[in-house]
Amino acid sequence: MKSVKDWIKKISKKPLFLPLFSVFLVLVINVIYDAVQGNYIFSFFTFELKEGALYGRIVDILNRGSEAAILAIGMTLVVSSSGGTDISVGSVMSLSGSLCCMLLAGFGVTHVRGPEELQMPIWVGAVAGIAIAGVVGLFNGFLVARMKIQPMVATLIFFTAGRAIGLLLTNNKMVYILLDEFKWFGLGKTWIFPTPTVIAAICIALMVLVLRFTSLGMYVQSVGINPRASRIAGINSAAIILLCYVICGLYAGVAGIVATSRIYSADSNNIGLNLELDAILAVALGGNSLGGGRFNLAGSIIGAYTIQAITTTMYALGVAKAQAPVYKAIIVILIVVVQSPAVKAYFAHRKAQRESLAIAGRS
Amino acid sequence: MKKKSINNHTILLLITVGLFIILYGAGYISYGVIETKGFEKLQTFLDILRTNAALICIACGMTCVMLTGGIDISVGSLVAMDCMILAVGMEYQEISPTLLVPFVLLIGIVFGAVMGYLIGYLDIQPFIVTMAGMFFARGMTAMICTDQVNIAKSNWFKDLAAIKVYMPFDIGAVVNKRGVKMVPYVNVAVLIALVVVILVFLMLRYTRTGRSMYAVGGSHTSAALMGLNVKRTKMITYILSSFLCSIGGICYCMNTMCGTTTQALGLEMKAISSAVIGGTLLTGGVGNVFGSFVGVLINGTIQSIVSFNADLTRLGGTVPNVVSAFLLFLFIMLQAVFAKLRERKQG
Numbered sequence: 154m155k156s157v158k159d160w161i162k163k164i165s166k167k168p169l170f171l172p173l174f175s176v177f178l179v180l181v182i183n184v185i186y187d188a189v190q191g192n193y194i195f196s197f198f199t200f201e202l203k204e205g206a207l208y209g210r211i212v213d214i215l216n217r218g219s220e221a222a223i224l225a226i227g228m229t230l231v232v233s234s235s236g237g238t239d240i241s242v243g244s245v246m247s248l249s250g251s252l253c254c255m256l257l258a259g260f261g262v263t264h265v266r267g268p269e270e271l272q273m274p275i276w277v278g279a280v281a282g283i284a285i286a287g288v289v290g291l292f293n294g295f296l297v298a299r300m301k302i303q304p305m306v307a308t309l310i311f312f313t314a315g316r317a318i319g320l321l322l323t324n325n326k327m328v329y330i331l332l333d334e335f336k337w338f339g340l341g342k343t344w345i346f347p348t349p350t351v352i353a354a355i356c357i358a359l360m361v362l363v364l365r366f367t368s369l370g371m372y373v374q375s376v377g378i379n380p381r382a383s384r385i386a387g388i389n390s391a392a393i394i395l396l397c398y399v400i401c402g403l404y405a406g407v408a409g410i411v412a413t414s415r416i417y418s419a420d421s422n423n424i425g426l427n428l429e430l431d432a433i434l435a436v437a438l439g440g441n442s443l444g445g446g447r448f449n450l451a452g453s454i455i456g457a458y459t460i461q462a463i464t465t466t467m468y469a470l471g472v473a474k475a476q477a478p479v480y481k482a483i484i485v486i487l488i489v490v491v492q493s494p495a496v497k498a499y500f501a502h503r504k505a506q507r508e509s510l511a512i513a514g515r516s
Numbered sequence: 517m518k519k520k521s522i523n524n525h526t527i528l529l530l531i532t533v534g535l536f537i538i539l540y541g542a543g544y545i546s547y548g549v550i551e552t553k554g555f556e557k558l559q560t561f562l563d564i565l566r567t568n569a570a571l572i573c574i575a576c577g578m579t580c581v582m583l584t585g586g587i588d589i590s591v592g593s594l595v596a597m598d599c600m601i602l603a604v605g606m607e608y609q610e611i612s613p614t615l616l617v618p619f620v621l622l623i624g625i626v627f628g629a630v631m632g633y634l635i636g637y638l639d640i641q642p643f644i645v646t647m648a649g650m651f652f653a654r655g656m657t658a659m660i661c662t663d664q665v666n667i668a669k670s671n672w673f674k675d676l677a678a679i680k681v682y683m684p685f686d687i688g689a690v691v692n693k694r695g696v697k698m699v700p701y702v703n704v705a706v707l708i709a710l711v712v713v714i715l716v717f718l719m720l721r722y723t724r725t726g727r728s729m730y731a732v733g734g735s736h737t738s739a740a741l742m743g744l745n746v747k748r749t750k751m752i753t754y755i756l757s758s759f760l761c762s763i764g765g766i767c768y769c770m771n772t773m774c775g776t777t778t779q780a781l782g783l784e785m786k787a788i789s790s791a792v793i794g795g796t797l798l799t800g801g802v803g804n805v806f807g808s809f810v811g812v813l814i815n816g817t818i819q820s821i822v823s824f825n826a827d828l829t830r831l832g833g834t835v836p837n838v839v840s841a842f843l844l845f846l847f848i849m850l851q852a853v854f855a856k857l858r859e860r861k862q863g
Binding site for chain 2 (some may be wrong): 220238296298301302303305306307309310311312314316317318320321347368388430433434437443444473476477478479480482483485486489490492493494495496
């Protein structure tokens with residue numbers, strides 16, 4: 154009995170405990186729901202192959218959560234290095250998607266129905282979209298790192314302007330690219346997996362490799378904990394912060410192309426709407442402090458998929474899309490309250506009291 | 517006589533006011549003097565106030581929150597929820613506004629108290645808590661009703677919103693083509709907003725709570741060592757913000773007379789950018805309600821100029837966003853330069 158208690162105590166101190174625990178809760182709710190509905194209990198976990206593509210609820214969650222996961226990677230670095238959040242990512246997604254579609258279709262053209270109407274190869278458009286996101290990241294990074302402006306204010310500029318510039322680029326219209334090659338990024342499949350999951354996996358793998366084989370991760374954490382001390386220790390703090398914002402921007406660009414391809418059109422008003430909040434939430438759920446410093450990439454990514462799992466589960470439970478935020482808010486509050494230092498201190502105090510009472514009772 | 521030195525923050529405020537004058541002057545000359553489209557009329561200025569009355573109230577609350585070093589991004593959703601409660605209450609439930617208006621204000625206080633408790637006493641990051649508040653309020657709006665509800669039934673709230681408060685002594689009155697004298701007017705929402713600005717200004721300057729907000733924002737530790745109740749001050753700030761936001765919601769409802777789920781989207785960012793343009797620092801401790809008020813006016817003037825310019829209007833409703841983002845950029849660069857200058861002076 155004691156060993157179980159110890160085990161729980163030990164495991165609950167692990168940094169990944171909270172995100173994994175939330176995932177576990179979501180799974181349990183799904184299983185209970187299936188049981189109540191009289192479905193096959195483990196239908197949540199089933200996969201099936203239809204026309205060479207993988208289907209299933211987990212695949213769906215992984216697929217739909219791709220953009221948030223990609224954003225969460227960049228956001229983790231930004232939060233860790235600068236102790237602030239990049240709220241422009243959603244807007245930047247829309248900007249990169251708009252630029253991509255505008256380049257492919259030509260300014261003022263609203264429909265591309267055949268390959269012969271394309272103004273340039275699709276990959277050029279996609280790369281340009283990602284590049285402009287990188288430029289925005291550079292701008293944000295310059296403001297934060299060199300001009301020492303609070304991250305939220307600095308990124309507020311492109312939060313306001315990104316979507317608006319996107320709309321100007323597309324001449325205030327929806328630009329449709331009705332080509333299967335373009336739809337591939339968001340709706341296609343690579344082997345049997347949906348392409349977005351593959352893109353997300355590549356993004357994650359790239360970042361993991363960079364963190365493993367370079368000392369970027371350590372530098373980022375050290376800058377986040379104390380920029381001055383890191384500077385004295387010989388780290389170029391400003392350059393590290395700048396780099397983090399550029400990476401965040403580039404990843405936002407990738408997410409933007411995926412999101413645009415999903416609806417095969419540049420819908421500036423809706424692409425990436427409120428996705429920056431999901432990304433920030435994912436970072437917080439992953440057990441990272443929003444005040445900067447130590448970071449846990451795996452936690453953020455699991456956090457992003459957890460949010461998607463919660464959303465998908467809520468839709469499966471029959472919650473209307475517009476009302477889902479209420480439950481999301483309650484879940485968020487519960488999680489952060491459990492994580493908060495005051496509550497932790499309270500429980501530690503209670504425990505200490507109980508122990509001292511027990512000692513007093515014994516003597 | 518003691519020479520009063522102008523500190524950097526006063527300069528920032530002066531720059532804000534100066535920019536407003538330049539911007540408004542540019543509009544005045546281009547669309548009032550060169551092309552007589554009516555920008556020169558006093559009514560144009562009053563219309564800026566009228567459309568932004570809600571934003572003025574909200575920006576005041578946001579300034580207080582930012583003074584303590586926090587942020588409140590729930591305001592836009594809270595406005596939507598308030599409007600929906602008012603609209604559904606009056607239209608479907610036929611509840612008298614005499615009950616509904618205090619109820620909405622009470623909701624603001626409770627909403628702020630919960631968020632303030634979580635931020636102040638449980639020490640959770642303001643961004644996350646108010647983001648949850650934002651989700652909650654927006655979702656609640658949809659739970660109450662998903663349709664657009666127009667307030668059509670007549671009651672005193674509707675009459676109040678329709679009242680035109682004319683300028684005294686016919687200031688700025690013009691005679692139109694038909695020979696009718698047009699006296700510029702505002703509505704009740706503007707008066708409410710102006711009263712809010714003055715009250716919050718006085719509160720921040722002369723009351724214990726107001727001074728505590730500056731102290732807490734300047735440095736938590738110093739404030740605590742001074743014997744100030746930091747937690748309580750933070751909680752009060754968020755209550756105040758949500759309360760002012762509810763007042764703003766009522767003003768908003770007076771202008772739109774309807775409730776929809778997509779109402780006031782992005783209003784929180786407008787409020788934040790107004791406060792930043794007005795010289796309030798997000799890190800806390802520095803700022804002024806009057807600056808935020810001018811910040812709102814600057815944003816409103818940009819919108820107004822764009823609506824007067826046919827070329828810009830054709831480009832769509834997003835041009836003001838680009839211009840105001842550019843101004844925001846200009847401002848924070850100025851702030852950064854001043855911060856650097858001061859650092860050099862001290863160091």
